[in-house]
Amino acid sequence: MCGINGIAALSMQANISERDVRSMLPPLQHRGPDGHGVYLDPGRRIGLGHTRLSIIDLAGGAQPMHNEDSSVWVTFNGEIFNYLELRADLIKHGHCFYTDSDTEVIVHAYEHYGDDFVQQLNGQFAIALWDEGRRRLLLVRDRAGILPLFYTRQGERLLFASEIKALLPQLTTAPHISPAALDQIFTFWAPRSPNTLFENIFEVSPGHMLTVENGCVRESRYWDWQFPEQGDYLAGSDGELGEQLYALLADATVIRLRADVPVGAYLSGGLDSSALVSLIRHHSAAPLKTFSIGFEQAALDESAFQQQMIDHLGVDNSRICCTNSDIAEHFPATIFHAETAILRTAPTPMRQLSGLVRASGYKVVLTGEGADETLGGYDLFKEAKIRQFWARQPQSEWRPLLLKALYPYLETSSTQAQSYLRNYYRIGLDKPEQPGFSHLTRWFTTAQCKVFFSQELNAALREEAAAGLTGRLPAAFGRWHPSNRAHYLEAKTLMGGYLLCSQGDRMLMANSVEGRFPFLDHRVIEFANRLNPRLKMRALNEKYLFKQAMKKHLPQQIIERHKQPYRAPDIPAFFSAQPPAYVDDLLSADKLKRYGYFDAPKVGLLLNKARRGSSLAYKDNMALVGVLSTQLCHYFFIEQFSRTIREADSPAFY
């Protein structure tokens, strides 16, 4: 994996200088420590930059790279996993290659297929491609949103880069935090694509392409999550479909083992990573190294299940144990890399984990991320299903009791819990057809954290976040099965906006480690999306077909295990001991007032509660982490703007 950046002229007045393009490289050093390169076209209409993490064709893969006559140039971050097949095909059609890299496939595929070249790619990518003849720039991002790509317009220039921090050296003033983005984060956990935390800085949305030509910037979608509208699901018995799924997953895994460096895997002890490790084991002869996180808090720790898989498959595993103080200490660096406000500390241990990978001499890991979104795993999907079922008979006494299966701690209070379940999960029950129905309880609970917004912030909000999202859904959305609507919303909010970036790419690349995601192979997504929803969730048995497909390769306890969501300690990380100085500083009434996003007296009351150790509610935990991370973003990218640019890749402060 790598970092890419560049500047495109949007008018004849703008001239691109090599110095400006080079100024964007240092903040991307962590993404590509093995080399860098810059290309400037003779007319100075475009500058492309690249920082390289070398994984395929270590000797010949330097970028930016060009075609036979140097009329097409590309700077590329990611992997094209089917590059061997594509390369053979393009050679048959007469294209000449000067390297063995996957990057070169992109320029020739573009020559051959035009803008549709992207349909040929199986991989994870952020691509900037310059067509010298047409004076035209394409910015392309992979289908699921695994790799990041940001852009902003600065006068007559378009700046783009893998991370927002690489745009900063070319901005004349510090960016502003967007009130609408905060509203979205404090509802969905992430800004709604293409928004970022910052005003006037956008991302190329997953599955989208930006065309920059004649001074105009045009966005188009080349791929999206789609579901059957008429119930025309894939035909076949459970056994047949299970075999097809297994074959697809095996191939998705095998092509992700292609690399000229050794490849490892994350092992959480859950079903998805266990299945992945098993797939690797069965389809590769190479010795396998796995990496795991443990927690000092027993409720969060999955070590026993990890050990079960380690013994079962005979892999060589390394493990870190994450403590409260680790999280408190490393949280500022987490936010520096994530470049957004977040509501959970869970990304912080993921950065520690990628640090372990790197220290063990590995640059590439496969992860099980995406299986829940594609194959139907989350409790949220179960909750939505139960609520749909309940909405058909809202007066039913026993239908809401099914919710108890999801929240075992409520089980202890016997029949009384039902009153709470009924009241709490009733939200929107009178309108089960509304677009956000599946996510209403999560969005409603999360949005309670907005109670801490300052008056100024509230005054700046124009549109309620949830209404804004549901107003921009695909035309066919309402014709999809309710479960599939839930899948779509999950992929577009939490997965794309948080899991794959704040908790994924950024925490991996902070330590120059590339993650690969077999469950997000677009063939897997397309196959899963065409399955009858009851094959994903049968009654309340999640990932039903996936378990059927994997059961002969996994211990029964792993298959039958109740899903444990990955979580890290939130408030206890900061307040179980004396909080670090930056917490007191950034959450002081003075700093809260000065930055202006939050109501200082209210946050003061939350802090008192946190210090007393009496914050139990999810809401308090999300609010505190959200406030602290927003304050850190302001600190790094606005207050310390000049210093952040100067110190580029190594935030020594805080």
Next chain:
Amino acid sequence: MKNTIRDYILGNLLFTEDPSVLQDDDSFLTQGIIDSTGVLEIILFIEETFGIKVNDDEMLPTNLDSVNNLVDFVRSKQAVAA
């Protein structure tokens, strides 16, 4: 007792000192004042503050879901204990 409960709800669940935002009959659940875990905080608070023990079968919105409900519930528990 009502003021103690109100102050607790305002300061710890609504994070404000403005008494006008809380009516004594407001439902904590439907107003979003607590989430599914927040009820545990309320139980902890009344147990510690009023020296009572909330049984599993008393964990009901009719006992715990508004200021007035809490006042009535705590009073009845104290009456039984006395």
